[in-house]
Amino acid sequence: MATTQDKKLPFGKIDLYSSRYFYACTLGGIIACGPTHTAVTPLDLVKCRRQVDPSIYKSNVSAWRSIFAKEGLRGVFFGWAPTLAGYSLQGAGKYGFYEVFKYWYGEQLFPNTNRTLVYLGASASAEFFADLALCPFEAIKVRMQTTLPPYAHNLRDGWKKVVAQDGIGGLYKGLYPLWARQIPYTMTKFATFEEAVNLIYRTLGGPKDSYSRLTQTGVSFAGGYLAGILCAIVSHPADVMVSKLNAERKAGEGAMTAVSRIYSKIGFVGLWNGLPVRIAMLGTLTGFQWLIYDSFKVFCGLPTTGGH
Template sequence: MQVQNPHSIKYNGTVQGLKYIWRTEGFRGLFKGNGTNCARIVPNSAVKFFSYEQASKGILYLYQQQTGNEDAQLTPLLRLGAGACAGIIAMSATYPMDMVRGRLTVQTDSSPFQYRGMFHALSTVLRQEGPRALYKGWLPSVIGVIPYVGLNFAVYESLKDWLIKNKQFGFAEDSELSVTTRLACGAAAGTVGQTVAYPLDVIRRRMQMVGWKDAASVVTGDGRNKAPLEYTGMIDAFRKTVRHEGFGALYKGLVPNSVKVVPSIAIAFVTYEVVKDILGVEIRISD
């Protein structure tokens, strides 16, 4: 939905899109790029959580030194900063895999050239478009990941702290929240983060398609021009998207993305903490 040609709309909604992909590409079409996504998400999540803990410790130490209060805790704004650092590091480390995942997902049977898989896509992009092509859309990703990951961590941790401190609501027992309550906190964090950062995600995905001459379904400038629309940069991509398709185009695909992201963020946060409990690791995100 983020990258389909506005002059040749194949589906206008989530259910219609799922039905179209099922009808034209079968069950496997719904999972295109999933292998690359799984290969990307493992190091991405590991680096993100590790970076957040390290950034939190460093920022908290500096904050305590500045205030002279050894018992000072991270404020929501400082958590936002730690989360932003973690997001930038994790995203940058795995960005080439995200770029080829986007192309693997978008290609269809009518694409003149087919990527056979993640490594074939990486080598082909390198050979045909050069190393810089693997980082197309990196800038809007960096800008988008600051509110996205930053708000995820900040909202999740702040909500948990607030619920624990306000025991009259009955959500916490012995300074612990139930798995269900933590899932709800994670869902709220995912909703806020992805909604704020979503336009940058659309622009990132469109910039990733630039230069791919064999793409079968990418945004075009007008009905007569069948060549993919070129962007000179992030601002140009924003301007052309809004001019050709309106402001609403910046939120294309928001509904299916919410259905995916909100439970994903919630499960990721809670699983991370539960696994650390099982492994006997004492320091947790909230500590």
């Protein structure tokens, strides 16, 4: 029976691990990922272009000045539409499925398993499915952002061109490299976050429930920021290769053949182009994603993530 306090919650009382709980986590993932990735489109735009052609701009600031002078604010945020659509869908899968798999693996299938292994397995499983939703939009975004003049001027135009040239399969040409980038990234992001949050609470000296919800969401932001820095480093070589593949892959060329050809051209050092920008971008991005996600859970009357 619902209490007066439960009725004050926006969606009523939500039982942990119920279908409504997982739906709420999925919605939280959309809110956390779509807008935040879209907000850093200017960083992403310059990062992708410099990964493909390191000589295109002297610095990030000069890049934004040049783009703004020629195209205005719209040019600085070029590629925002596929970013918003793709990362909203990815956020739904990443956070929603993570909560599902963490419950299945940690509470149902392997209750006595080391918790870090549960975090790693749950995040890898979640990202596998999330990338199926992200891949078409990522392919269009990267082609739009890394070609001059642009391959397409908007999401609809890009979708039509890719399908016309390569069929629906063209939207998934970068799926394997995307998995190679995103799965290690997400495993690092979620496992590091969970461990960082636990460490912060141990350092503070009290159980999570003894702190206010404001403090708890602050811990989520700090844990997320630390996780973002580490996962940016872990996943960066694959991120460079995804950008290169979407921009330079030849018609009919196999994925591994393209990877080998591109690597022979850029070498090991080339895989690290744009890393400082990506660290700044993902540290901030990941911190705010966890802050938004856990704030939404608090808004729904649910506990924040980690620290148990």
